Amino acid sequence: MxxxxxxxxxxxxxxxxxxxxxNHGSYGATPKIVLDEQNRWMKIIEKDPVRFFEEIAPKALLKSRMAIANFVKCDHDDLALIENATSGVNTILKSLDFNIDDEILVPNHAYQACRNTVDYVAKRSGAKVITCDIPFPVYNDDIIIQRIMDCVTEKTKIALIDTVTSPTGIKMPFEKIVNLLENKGVMVLLDAAHGIGMIPLNLDEIGASFTTSNCHKWLCAPKGSAFLHVRKDLQELIHPLTISHGMTMPINDISRFRHEFDWTGTRDISAWCVIPFVISEISKMVxxxxxxxxxxxxxxxxxxxxxxxxxxxxxxxxxxxxxxxxxxxxxxxxxxxxxxxxxxxxxxxxxxxxxxxxxxxxxxxxxxxxxxxxxxxxxxxxxxxxxxxxxxxxxxxx
Ligand SMILES: Cc1ncc(COP(=O)(O)O)c(C=O)c1O
Missing domain, CATH: 3.90.1150.10 (Aspartate Aminotransferase, domain 1)
Structure with missing residues (x-):
């Protein structure tokens, strides 16, 4: 052949x-110019690590958050840079307090790692997991919306909703679902692992409580670059998976959310620094x-x-x-x-x-x-x- x-x-x-x-969908794939740019950042880090982390990094990360915010239409101060969507989902579910009177709603097409996180927090708190059966084949949005809304009770605290499902590849009618759920008082954790760079997103308009998306998938950024968006009214409930200096830093004019998420310990942040380059240069490249x-x-x-x-x-x-x-x-x-x-x-x-x-x-x-x-x-x-x-x-x- x-x-x-x-x-x-x-x-x-x-x-x-x-x-x-x-199979771009599983882990993405990064163009050569982006890897070269990441390499350039790694060299900047190692030229003077102290100067980098104390002076250069805060400005570089602000630029990265601004570039993402401009792309997905939100306030850059509501964004945290994280490593991947799995940790975004973990950050939210492990920050919230659940008890035996709470229900967590999750469709059966959810990504297994995220489903495992739902099961884990439910088990340790006594909360109940409600699995919503969505058919596959599926021929219209209304069935999906109806099945999800039928699972909502007065106990439903949060729903994990995908933008695009991983096993079945369905673009969910997520804007409508988020609107209906949030209006009923159910927080939505939008799993947009397949999100930025794949489908248009306007986070302020969508209005989900929490959204996480991978930059390393469809934006073709280096591995380990993702973001978490937390609506302003909920930021005080959410803490990074790693508690660090930000917990006790004087607030000044920076929110506790910013302090906590902007520093979670020393690590290679070159993948995050490259994001503005990714957005402007891949588009020019192609x-x-x-x-x-x-x-x-x-x-x-x-x-x-x-x-x-x-x-x-x-x-x-x-x-x-x-x-x-x-x-x-x-x-x-x-x-x-x-x-x-x-x-x-x-x-x-x-x-x-x-x-x-x-x-x-x-x-x-x-x-x-x-x-x-x-x-x-x-x-x-x-x-x-x-x-x-x-x-x-x-x-x-x-
Ligand atoms: C819907 C969904 N959520 C979460 C993830 C996890 O992404 P990551 O491995 O980058 O955390 C994936 C990965 O394919 C996914 O498809």
Missing amino acids: KKPEKSSMNKFWGLDEETIFL GMTWDEIMKHNNKLIIEARKKLCEKLNINPPCPEKMLSSIATLKLNFEDFSNLSVHESDPIHLELLETYNIQVPVWYWPDPEGRYIRISAQIYNHLDEYEYLANVLENVCEN
Whole structure:
């Protein structure tokens, strides 16, 4: 089978030339110029670490928060720079006090690590976890909204809602859900791990109590760069996972929230320092605005999913308007013996080892099936999905 064409943009990333890389969604991928810029920051840190942390870092991090705030439309003082969305979810859930009269609402499509955090805080406090069943396939937003709202009781304290679900790749009607829940007095923790750089976000308008998003996924920033947005009226409830100097610093004109989140101990903060560069330079590098990048990736995933569905004779499990730049399909298998959620699906291994295609395929118990999730980023070419479809047709037949 002829190897697929690569996008002309592929040269900007250091991805393995031999691999057909269709999994931007799991960990992102960072362009070479961004890694060079991060390296430049590492050198600045080591030139004089004292001067860096005491003089340069506060200004650099303010610029990074301002760049993010401008991108996702919020006050930069309501943002904390953190390492990843998992720690964002942990920060909120571990800061809040729960008791046996509280319920935590979580849809069954939630990312497992975040679901584990919900279960952990519920177990230690006696709070009850209410799992909301969202079907998959799912054909309209109303079903999702209705299922979630049906799970709300007067005990519901917080709901963990995804912007885009990880296993099923559905763009949730999160703006409407947040509005309805917050108006009912339920705090929303918006898991926008797939958020900034993937879908337009206007945090002030959305109005969620808490939002966390990864910069290392769709913004293509270096690994370990993410943010947490906490609405002003709730900031005094929230503390970083690591308590440090900020807890007792005199307030002056800086909020306790700022003091606490701006310093959580010595660490490499080069990934955070690079964020303004990421936002301005990636757009220049590819010759598109971020809005155009998001639209391009959305268009590509729609075309890519069509190709796979046609070739494999699969009905699309959600309408195109529920797609962002990832798409999940349930493969046509009914025998699930010898498959486990804890081990790679043999199809994943065959695609990788025999055909050099990096794409997640996994077994999931509810709704039971073997799933594949494709991602579309600017470095991908439609030809790569066509190649995957042809290979997959053979692999599935065998
Ligand atoms: C919905 C969702 N939440 C949270 C995460 C966790 O992201 P991270 O590993 O960067 O913390 C992911 C990762 O894929 C995700 O898809």
